[in-house]
Amino acid sequence: MPKSPKALMFQGTGSDVGKSLLVAGLCRAFVRRGLKVAPFKPQNMSNNAAVTREGGEIGRAQALQARACGLDLSIHMNPVLLKPQSDVGSQVVVQGEVVGNATARDYTKLKLSLMPKVLESFHKLAETADLVLVEGAGSAAEVNLRKSDIANMGFAEAADIPVILIGDIDRGGVIASIVGTHCLISESEKLRTKGYLINKFRGDPSLFTSALDIIKDQCDQDCFGIVPYFKEASLLPDEDAMSLDNRKKQAGEKSIKIIVPRFSRIANFDDLDPLRAENDVDVVIVEAGSALPADGDVILLPGSKATLADLAYMYEQGWDIDIKAHVRRGGRVVGLCGGYQMLGQEVCDPDGIEGKIKSMDGLGLLPMKTVMKGPKTLRETSGTCLETSHKVSGYEMHMGVSKDLEPTEPWLELEGKKEGRLSKDGLIMGTYLHGIFNSDEFRHAFLKDIRAERSAGVAYDQQIEDVLDQLAEHLEEYCDLDGLLALAG
Incomplete structure (x- = not known):
């Protein structure tokens, strides 16, 4: 079995907590420190995809993360991609190639057989990188689906890599989401989970100090950062169509x-x-x-x-x-x-x-x-x-x-x-x-x-590069990057 690479996985307490954005920013931050970093997501569900150098397709979030790393896109960055269609279920793409369509029930039976391909892609990436940053999918506490999981703890256990939880304080209930996740996962998964990040914080972080003590008492886990809301995130490409609900701006007369x-x-x-x-x-x-x-x-x-x-x-x-x-x-x-x-x-x-x-x-x-x-x-x-x-x-x-x-x-x-x-x-x-x-x-x-x-417009590609740099600086300021890197081994 391949030796465990230097890697760290970021799993969410729920969907849309900001995993993709944080991983993109951490990719750029560690690249700015001189490391060769690669992004990885075992399984993704999105109709927002990108074409890779091999002529395959991966989720758009991994394309942005690859850009943050300065890498060409590769099918191995997202080996399993599900693309929801209409009455035929989801199109299943494995290592860039369409292998068929599957309903949710059929895919549940299929996905454990995909773990070897997922691990193969992960280790191929790891061979070329100093550090692999892995993004989970949805919630780490979907324990009803744990038996066939290849996207969260199932992958982390199979690849033998440490996990950091991400909680979204902007939607409320972040203490319960972190403690609740800890209560639901298995003992081995609790040991694998090394800490957490609080994302999308607004206001005075000193008011959250007592919450850190509560989480420490309940889970014996450390906080690796309280990340303030990053408003420039709206300037970066999104993966989930839910983001279309959130991007409205005031129209001018012209x-x-x-x-x-x-x-x-x-x-x-x-x-x-x-x-x-x-x-x-x-x-x-x-x-x-x-x-x-x-x-x-x-x-x-x-x-x-x-x-x-x-x-x-x-x-x-x-x-x-x-x-x-x-x-x-x-x-x-x-x-x-x-x-x-x-x-x-x-x-x-x-x-x-x-x-x-x-x-x-x-x-x-x-x-x-x-x-x-x-x-x-x-x-x-x-x-x-x-x-x-x-x-x-x-x-x-x-x-x-x-x-x-x-x-x-x-x-x-x-x-x-x-x-x-x-x-x-x-x-x-x-x-x-x-x-x-x-x-x-x-x-x-x-x-x-x-x-x-109309006057001259925006230089769009340069704007994305600038925002990725700003995001990296944001995370340098508010996250314990040295601590995260040490966790990766």
Whole structure:
């Protein structure tokens, strides 16, 4: 059996306690200390994924953590990825490759068989790093699922690495969440858990001193940091679609308004982040039950993990009527990946890859037809916007092939091949390229075409780097990094 590497695992007392962000910040902090650090998450569930150098896919949070480490993305950073679809359960991706679909019950039976692959990936990463920082999933105290666990204590025990708990004080009940977790886990897991971090603290930390004593008395565990709320976190890409609920800003009088219908299986929604980063852009996420506002400059149809199911969802909400009214008023419509497929005349799934719906009419805004079939396209690519001549880059991640029903204008040229489509009036456009708006010059030109008077925009990639550095400095100040590093062995 491989020797235990220098590693430390961060598990949460619940979901959305800030594990991903803290691990990203710790990755950058330890890299700034001169260490070669690698991120790892045994099992992830997310429709927000990234393409790796091997042509596989991993969760977006691990992509951000890899960036914090200065590493290329690898399938071994997130060996098991679950991507929820519609009525076929979740797509199961193992070491970057789709191995099938599984319901929650079927996956519970399957996942213990995946532990060898998980450990293989972990040790491959460990061979190339001074330190591996491991992120758990959900709650460490899901003891009803412990027997088949590969994401939290099950992995920590199998890999023989120490654990730090993360509690979120912002939602309340953090003392109970830490002490309760301690009470529920097994004796060996209690010994493996070396301490905890308090995340998202607001106010005077001296008022929490007595709480530290209570936790010490109940669990005999030490606190490795009380981390104040880091407001700049909103500038970093998120993995969970729940974050779409939390990112609202006050629109100014001169704001460019981009309307985004929130699909039931919205995917790769980090495409929106560069637009949100612009001070004069208001990205409005529209929930089910609400009409699309009539005052938008652009309606952007995002990616979807189940295009046909979300196309049906769009019709149920009446959003198709709002989109066509927007087009009649001369508004722009942009479709990305699944949203691009919806712009055509028809979407077909004859083999039931996505689910039970075999065929459905699209919005009819571009003269094309999409047929869902494999193999899945997964690749990083770059090229030029033919409309503006600006460079673009990103990745493709989709099932299906879209073909013209009549001649159309391409929107992009990627690696010498025409890609995407543009309506004759230039107001309807779509592409399979995720990350197109990350390209600063292209994004600025796109927005300036809407508001000619707008000033120069944000340098998005540099902003992410700056925020990661700020987060690392934040954790240097409020966490015992020396103590955490010593725990790693």
